Amino acid sequence: MTMKEKLSPFQASILIYLTQSGVTLFYLPRLVAEAFGTNGWIGHFIIYFVVNINLVLIWLVFKLSKGKSMFEIIAILPKWMTLPFNFVIASVWTLLGAMVTVKFSMILKVLFYNNVSLVYFLSMAYILSYMLLKKDLYQIAKATVVLFYFTVWTVFLLAFHLPEFSFIRLTPFIFKGDTDMLNGGVSVFTAFLGYELSILYIHRIERKQLKSLIAGNSLTTVIYLGVTFVCFGFFSFKQLVSEMYPVVTLLGYISFPVLERVESFTFSVFGIKVMLTTVMYLWGTKELLQYQFKRAKSSYLVTVIILISFVVSFIPKVLKDLDEWLKYISYACTAVAFLLPIFLLITVVSTKIMNRESANE
Amino acid sequence: MRKNRNRFLKDFKLQRSIEISNASEKVEPKLAKEGLLQQFKNNFTNSSDLSVTEFPNLTIKIYYFSYLINKDHYEQFLSKLRCITIEELQPFLTHSEFRLLSDFSELEEAILSGSAILFTEQKAYELPFKEGKGRSISPSETETVILGAHDSFVESVDVNLSLIRKRVLSSQLKTIKLHVGNKSKRSVYLLYIEGVASDKDLEEIKKRILSIQKDGITDTNMLVQFIDEYPNSPFPQFYTTERPDVVVYKLFEGKVAGIMDNSPYAFCTPVSFFDFMESMDDFSQRWFVGTFIKIIRYIAILVTLLFTALYVSVTTYHYEMIPQALLPTLQESRSKVPFPPVLEALFLEFLLELLREAGARLPTKVGQTIGIVGGIVIGQAAVQAGITSNILIIVVAASAIASFVVPSYLLSGSIRIIRFGFIILSGFWGNIGIVFGMAILIIHLSTLTNLNSPYLMPISPMYPKFFKYTLIRGPFKKKAGRE
Numbered sequence: 001m002t003m004k005e006k007l008s009p010f011q012a013s014i015l016i017y018l019t020q021s022g023v024t025l026f027y028l029p030r031l032v033a034e035a036f037g038t039n040g041w042i043g044h045f046i047i048y049f050v051v052n053i054n055l056v057l058i059w060l061v062f063k064l065s066k067g068k069s070m071f072e073i074i075a076i077l078p079k080w081m082t083l084p085f086n087f088v089i090a091s092v093w094t095l096l097g098a099m100v101t102v103k104f105s106m107i108l109k110v111l112f113y114n115n116v117s118l119v120y121f122l123s124m125a126y127i128l129s130y131m132l133l134k135k136d137l138y139q140i141a142k143a144t145v146v147l148f149y150f151t152v153w154t155v156f157l158l159a160f161h162l163p164e165f166s167f168i169r170l171t172p173f174i175f176k177g178d179t180d181m182l183n184g185g186v187s188v189f190t191a192f193l194g195y196e197l198s199i200l201y202i203h204r205i206e207r208k209q210l211k212s213l214i215a216g217n218s219l220t221t222v223i224y225l226g227v228t229f230v231c232f233g234f235f236s237f238k239q240l241v242s243e244m245y246p247v248v249t250l251l252g253y254i255s256f257p258v259l260e261r262v263e264s265f266t267f268s269v270f271g272i273k274v275m276l277t278t279v280m281y282l283w284g285t286k287e288l289l290q291y292q293f294k295r296a297k298s299s300y301l302v303t304v305i306i307l308i309s310f311v312v313s314f315i316p317k318v319l320k321d322l323d324e325w326l327k328y329i330s331y332a333c334t335a336v337a338f339l340l341p342i343f344l345l346i347t348v349v350s351t352k353i354m355n356r357e358s359a360n361e
Numbered sequence: 362m363r364k365n366r367n368r369f370l371k372d373f374k375l376q377r378s379i380e381i382s383n384a385s386e387k388v389e390p391k392l393a394k395e396g397l398l399q400q401f402k403n404n405f406t407n408s409s410d411l412s413v414t415e416f417p418n419l420t421i422k423i424y425y426f427s428y429l430i431n432k433d434h435y436e437q438f439l440s441k442l443r444c445i446t447i448e449e450l451q452p453f454l455t456h457s458e459f460r461l462l463s464d465f466s467e468l469e470e471a472i473l474s475g476s477a478i479l480f481t482e483q484k485a486y487e488l489p490f491k492e493g494k495g496r497s498i499s500p501s502e503t504e505t506v507i508l509g510a511h512d513s514f515v516e517s518v519d520v521n522l523s524l525i526r527k528r529v530l531s532s533q534l535k536t537i538k539l540h541v542g543n544k545s546k547r548s549v550y551l552l553y554i555e556g557v558a559s560d561k562d563l564e565e566i567k568k569r570i571l572s573i574q575k576d577g578i579t580d581t582n583m584l585v586q587f588i589d590e591y592p593n594s595p596f597p598q599f600y601t602t603e604r605p606d607v608v609v610y611k612l613f614e615g616k617v618a619g620i621m622d623n624s625p626y627a628f629c630t631p632v633s634f635f636d637f638m639e640s641m642d643d644f645s646q647r648w649f650v651g652t653f654i655k656i657i658r659y660i661a662i663l664v665t666l667l668f669t670a671l672y673v674s675v676t677t678y679h680y681e682m683i684p685q686a687l688l689p690t691l692q693e694s695r696s697k698v699p700f701p702p703v704l705e706a707l708f709l710e711f712l713l714e715l716l717r718e719a720g721a722r723l724p725t726k727v728g729q730t731i732g733i734v735g736g737i738v739i740g741q742a743a744v745q746a747g748i749t750s751n752i753l754i755i756v757v758a759a760s761a762i763a764s765f766v767v768p769s770y771l772l773s774g775s776i777r778i779i780r781f782g783f784i785i786l787s788g789f790w791g792n793i794g795i796v797f798g799m800a801i802l803i804i805h806l807s808t809l810t811n812l813n814s815p816y817l818m819p820i821s822p823m824y825p826k827f828f829k830y831t832l833i834r835g836p837f838k839k840k841a842g843r844e
Contacts, residue, residue: 128804265679
């Protein structure tokens with residue numbers, strides 16, 4: 001109930017997973033194929049490793065500062081100095097949160113609802129986001145866990161593709177074909193983004209902070225790995241590279257005795273994961289702005305953030321524009337993910353040194 | 362939440378006395394006879410139903426409501442009184458069954474609860490001749506069980522307390538008597554098992570009940586709406602029951618129960634959503650069967666909520682979801698209907714709700730007629746007239762049946778209302794509308810609390826060790842202790 005309620009490690013892991021798992025999942029197998037070539041699914045292990053290094057950095061900040069929050073660490077700096085940094089990070093996060101929703105809504109419109117205006121889908125996403133954002137992180141985490149149960153069953157739909165799965169399609173070659181390891185690798189990495197927000201709430205995790213962060217990332221990786229592996233064995237390599245949204249195509253093959261082509265439903269359920277990614281990025285923005293403008297009422301901040309996101313959502317008109325936007329925002333977000341913990345580490349260490357020196361004097 | 366808490370704290374400034382049951386100390390009267398009698402007369406002006414018996418030789422007056430007292434006992438008392446002299450009166454009244462009243466509030470409560478009041482020159486006494494009139498104990502109609510005890514609460518709080526006391530033969534069962542309302546002062550008894558229930562819960566519920574100043578609360582189901590945290594939620598937050606065995610089970614689970622005079626319902630708190638999915642039959646069955654029935658109930662909730670909405674969604678936006686073999690049947694059935702699926706479904710659901718409500722309000726014999734008329738109208742005439750499709754009738758009937766599987770009448774009502782929301786959303790936006798509705802519902806449920814305890818516990822926050830007592834009906838343990 002109170003602001004100080006701590007997250008359980010399980011809640012933290014689920015929060016990480018659902019923040020990470022977003023709209024990129026629908027075309028992740030193609031990204032992986034473009035980046036790493038044949039048997040590209042193995043490339044996930046590299047990304048997993050890199051993300052874990054970043055998570056260790058975040059944990060080090062927490063550990064070295066003896067459990068302080070990010071805002072307690074930067075409190076030694078004057079507000080005017082932190083303002084531009086926080087503002088830039090908040091902008092990047094808001095844009096990423098908004099664009100992820102726009103991307104999902106656009107795909108939804110293109111695939112299933114050609115005659116329905118985008119405004120409705122965006123409104124739905126922002127209404128849900130508002131409902132969650134006006135609550136405390138603990139309440140968000142509680143809702144997230146239930147939403148996780150509501151969405152996680154979709155993973156088991158992969159079992160429907162096992163009869164069609166063929167090891168021959170995997171080919172005996174690893175990372176061959178037209179590969180673009182660096183640019184493509186960064187694109188795949190963006191599918192894992194979302195974990196960096198843990199820097200804002202690691203101090204609110206009850207215990208086993210590092211383990212719960214890594215568990216969340218592991219869950220994401222296992223699911224990504226499963227989806228990508230099935231895609232590599234289901235589609236031929238060339239087919240996979242030319243499929244715009246291979247996961248949507250994959251879902252289209254599922255049929256039950258009384259219902260078939262359930263992809264419109266499963267795709268909609270995926271929308272909740274996307275919405276939670278947006279919620280967490282906007283929550284990060286809210287926290288940053290709340291730090292800068294302590295007097296601002298939280299509910300006003302949330303309303304302003306939601307309104308800004310809603311307006312920004314109408315800037316990209318077509319999917320191609322949107323992809324460009326997403327590409328650059330994701331790069332900026334990746335930079336934030338690495339630089340923010342490094343900056344905080346430097347701050348913590350230098351504060352310690354300064355304190356020690358002043359104590360010696 | 363915070364607003365509510367503030368309200369409680371604010372209201373709590375009005376301190377009330379808490380009476381511990383059984384406490385009936387004899388206190389010397391603070392007011393002179395004239396004072397108390399005068400107060401009594403002033404307050405009971407225009408009460409033509411108030412009777413009085415005077416004994417001028419003994420200088421006493423007895424006031425009572427003739428329909429509230431037991432006349433035989435009263436007559437016996439009067440015949441005794443006729444035989445005594447004024448000197449013998451005082452020793453006679455010191456008899457333990459006559460309670461000396463100390464102030465007007467005590468007097469008021471006593472006479473209204475069915476006692477007669479005897480005024481001597483100096484003092485006032487309560488003569489306990491309460492009439493035990495009331496409904497006899499009968500099986501519950503809203504919470505029927507096949508196996509297990511069949512008694513249920515009645516309107517008399519004494520009988521209700523006795524039904525619980527008989528099942529808990531322990532001095533650890535404690536009762537606290539509170540009053541609700543400024544004028545009506547309805548009695549509410551809080552029951553708990555010392556050492557099992559949490560003191561924090563007890564204090565919180567006490568505080569909330571005492572903060573109610575509203576008069577005219579007539580039933581426990583009404584009372585709990587004044588003390589819940591989310592008055593605008595469609596979901597019931599306090600578990601109310603007619604069954605003493607359920608109350609006893611909940612008491613041993615560490616919950617606090619409450620019963621109100623003149624209400625055949627008791628409430629239990631803190632509870633979660635899953636408490637509303639339980640029936641005492643689950644415990645009488647083998648655990649396999651109990652668990653199976655519980656799972657059926659969860660499926661029933663989903664069917665109630667989503668089945669009609671899914672029909673609307675599929676026939677409006679997602680024809681590709683229907684298998685080839687079923688498509689011609691569905692098309693044929695829909696071809697005569699001139700309305701869009703959402704209107705067709707809403708019309709039929711609305712008609713069904715009308716039938717249900719009419720059936721609930723009418724006497725049983727007429728109710729049956731309504732059932733037959735409704736069955737024919739919905740079943741045949743509506744299809745023949747081309748207003749609805751026969752597949753929709755199957756869908757609506759299935760979801761109606763599923764709604765009656767939910768053991769709690771309160772929860773069943775909430776879910777039926779929410780179903781309309783899902784139908785409308787699916788009519789506008791198909792599957793994404795349904796998912797949107799589900800997300801709203803999940804977010805709402807996961808932020809609800811009952812007495813500060815999460816409504817979706819043990820799912821969120823997650824406590825896997827409690828799954829077998831809530832989500833399913835796990836096997837019993839022989840070890841002592843709370844389950």
